[in-house]
Amino acid sequence: xxxxxxxxxxxLQLKDTIVSYLKELNFEVIDVSEGGxxxxxxxxxxxxxxxxxDVKNNKGIIIDEFGAGPFMVADKFKYIICAELNDEHSAxxxxxxxxxxxxxMGSGVIGEDVAKRIAHRFAVAQxxxxxxxIRVDMLNKMx
Amino acid sequence: xxxxxxxxxxxLQLKDTIVSYLKELNFEVIDVSEGGxxxxxxxxxxxxxxxxxDVKNNKGIIIDEFGAGPFMVADKFKYIICAELNDEHSAxxxxxxxxxxxxxMGSGVIGEDVAKRIAHRFAVAQxxxxxxxIRVDMLNKMx
Amino acid sequence: xxxxxxxxxxxxxxxxxxxEYLENRxxxxxxxxTYDFExxxxxxxxxxxxxxxxxxEVDLGVVLCGTGVGITNAVQKVKGAxxxxxxxxxxxxxxxxxxxxxxxxxxxxxxxxxxxxxxxDAYFAxxxxxxxxxxxxxxxxxxxxxxxxxxxxxxxxxxxxxxxxRGEYHD
Amino acid sequence: xxxxxxxxxxxxxxxxxxxEYLENRxxxxxxxxTYDFExxxxxxxxxxxxxxxxxxEVDLGVVLCGTGVGITNAVQKVKGAxxxxxxxxxxxxxxxxxxxxxxxxxxxxxxxxxxxxxxxDAYFAxxxxxxxxxxxxxxxxxxxxxxxxxxxxxxxxxxxxxxxxRGEYHD
Numbered sequence: 001x002x003x004x005x006x007x008x009x010x011x012l013q014l015k016d017t018i019v020s021y022l023k024e025l026n027f028e029v030i031d032v033s034e035g036g037x038x039x040x041x042x043x044x045x046x047x048x049x050x051x052x053x054d055v056k057n058n059k060g061i062i063i064d065e066f067g068a069g070p071f072m073v074a075d076k077f078k079y080i081i082c083a084e085l086n087d088e089h090s091a092x093x094x095x096x097x098x099x100x101x102x103x104x105m106g107s108g109v110i111g112e113d114v115a116k117r118i119a120h121r122f123a124v125a126q127x128x129x130x131x132x133x134i135r136v137d138m139l140n141k142m143x
Numbered sequence: 144x145x146x147x148x149x150x151x152x153x154x155l156q157l158k159d160t161i162v163s164y165l166k167e168l169n170f171e172v173i174d175v176s177e178g179g180x181x182x183x184x185x186x187x188x189x190x191x192x193x194x195x196x197d198v199k200n201n202k203g204i205i206i207d208e209f210g211a212g213p214f215m216v217a218d219k220f221k222y223i224i225c226a227e228l229n230d231e232h233s234a235x236x237x238x239x240x241x242x243x244x245x246x247x248m249g250s251g252v253i254g255e256d257v258a259k260r261i262a263h264r265f266a267v268a269q270x271x272x273x274x275x276x277i278r279v280d281m282l283n284k285m286x
Numbered sequence: 287x288x289x290x291x292x293x294x295x296x297x298x299x300x301x302x303x304x305x306e307y308l309e310n311r312x313x314x315x316x317x318x319x320t321y322d323f324e325x326x327x328x329x330x331x332x333x334x335x336x337x338x339x340x341x342x343e344v345d346l347g348v349v350l351c352g353t354g355v356g357i358t359n360a361v362q363k364v365k366g367a368x369x370x371x372x373x374x375x376x377x378x379x380x381x382x383x384x385x386x387x388x389x390x391x392x393x394x395x396x397x398x399x400x401x402x403x404x405x406x407d408a409y410f411a412x413x414x415x416x417x418x419x420x421x422x423x424x425x426x427x428x429x430x431x432x433x434x435x436x437x438x439x440x441x442x443x444x445x446x447x448x449x450x451x452r453g454e455y456h457d
Numbered sequence: 458x459x460x461x462x463x464x465x466x467x468x469x470x471x472x473x474x475x476x477e478y479l480e481n482r483x484x485x486x487x488x489x490x491t492y493d494f495e496x497x498x499x500x501x502x503x504x505x506x507x508x509x510x511x512x513x514e515v516d517l518g519v520v521l522c523g524t525g526v527g528i529t530n531a532v533q534k535v536k537g538a539x540x541x542x543x544x545x546x547x548x549x550x551x552x553x554x555x556x557x558x559x560x561x562x563x564x565x566x567x568x569x570x571x572x573x574x575x576x577x578d579a580y581f582a583x584x585x586x587x588x589x590x591x592x593x594x595x596x597x598x599x600x601x602x603x604x605x606x607x608x609x610x611x612x613x614x615x616x617x618x619x620x621x622x623r624g625e626y627h628d
Contacts, residue, residue: 083355085355097356113548142329218530236526241526243526281617285500400523
């Protein structure tokens with residue numbers, strides 16, 4: 001499992017913090033936005049496309065100031081299930097129940113400690129499948 | 144009305160951002176922790192004591208990594224009503240209903256945009272008194 | 287202001303509360319369901335809300351499930367939907383002002399009802415501020431999906447619902 | 458584990474939910490009220506919970522009101538209480554590990570029930586990690602209040618309740 005991570009300039013500082021943190025925890029992290037991309041659109045496209053290369057195993061994280069823009073971009077791709085996250089509770093639930101393969105976070109919204117916990121929970125969470133699969137099948141038929 | 148603001152080193156960056164932001168909005172801001180205090184205790188004592196000099200008019204803001212330590216300190220003083228804030232909703236309610244005169248925020252918990260909105264709402268909010276005064280009287284009789 | 291609202295069975299009571307809150311503001315609210323607490327599937331309701339918004343049957347939309355993640359995903363898969371899932375006022379205002387967000391999502395088990403009310407106030411009060419830069423971004427987002435064939439197709443998910451009824455999805 | 462819990466009339470249903478949640482974990486929960494939705498005053502219940510904690514009648518405490526601000530203030534005014542008001546797991550864990558936080562506060566209209574459950578899990582699982590530095594900080598915090606005379610005084614607020622009954626507090 002690879003974790004692909006990208007950001008624009010406003011998300012750069014938090015992105016770099018999360019990259020270091022996940023590397024320390026021995027996750028395989030690919031930083032696609034060294035120095036920060038021009039805008040959230042470019043960062044989101046890069047992360048999303050690399051996640052789609054192995055969509056069952058890869059996970060993506062996109063950071064800008066609010067998380068909303070990257071969510072609008074990433075989630076438009078078939079087989080991407082993206083979660084715009086502000087809290088640790090959702091971070092746990094979203095892979096477990098929703099099979100999310102990308103998350104977005106806003107550096108202007110959450111602090112570093114909360115962001116680290118969200119990233120960690122997302123990185124370790126497993127999809128529980130079962131009854132949840134019908135909803136994932138429905139989403140994957142769309143767009 | 145003066146807004147007294149302080150922080151330890153971990154809250155320094157966010158504190159400086161809030162100081163500039165409130166000054167731009169033409170509030171009278173007194174920064175008691177230039178460069179950041181050694182720990183949250185020292186910053187909290189300085190802010191609290193200056194708020195107490197004119198407790199009906201002054202407001203205080205204390206920032207460290209989590210907001211919890213400053214809350215534990217400031218709220219131990221008679222006539223201080225302190226709110227540990229993570230969200231904009233509480234920021235509005237807490238002066239209106241609770242007559243809070245000090246708030247604390249954690250730079251590791253909330254992002255800059257949310258922190259600015261919290262600070263602004265706290266700065267402009269007025270105490271609505273009335274039925275809420277019984278609870279304030281009760282708090283002020285304690286400690 | 288005409289607003290479509292949708293949820294899953296985890297948060298129907300909170301959806302009803304928001305509906306009433308918006309109606310008290312004078313909005314006309316189109317309740318796309320679900321209407322009770324019987325187990326159902328969030329994509330059905332997310333798709334319905336998004337379709338009403340992108341076909342201009344309503345002005346804006348509100349969606350929620352436990353975390354908000356599931357239902358906002360269904361929304362986003364509809365061409366023209368620009369949804370934000372928020373837990374604070376700052377992101378709600380940004381999404382509307384900068385990206386002309388047309389559907390706002392919240393997590394009914396994540397945010398409390400006072401916070402949700404504040405988010406609603408801020409989202410509906412904010413206005414899109416067009417700039418050349420954000421118009422181009424919005425255009426790029428809207429063009430990421432080509433398909434529109436499932437808009438208005440109420441039987442689009444039937445194959446999965448039949449599979450569900452046959453007991454083929456189980457824990 | 459013995460836990461005292463208290464709330465005001467705005468969030469009694471959420472308090473009941475948390476009580477049940479903690480009992481299902483095997484905790485003994487002492488419900489300090491309020492018990493219904495009749496208008497009352499948060500300092501009464503915050504004081505009760507804090508007193509049970511600082512007199513070691515229980516191990517830890519949980520308090521909530523709409524935002525959590527009011528009731529956590531009453532808690533903090535009791536010598537020996539070290540309360541944190543949180544909306545996330547990170548601050549809950551920090552407060553317990555570093556400051557041996559003995560009463561945790563949440564906002565019932567701010568945080569959703571799933572978030573609150575997660576905060577409870579994290580707070581009760583975390584353990585205080587004593588260091589010379591944090592022991593000194595805790596000591597300094599505890600010494601900020603001298604008075605202990607109102608601990609256990611159930612009539613401490615009577616003068617205000619009588620004034621309330623006479624209709625002297627009104628909007």
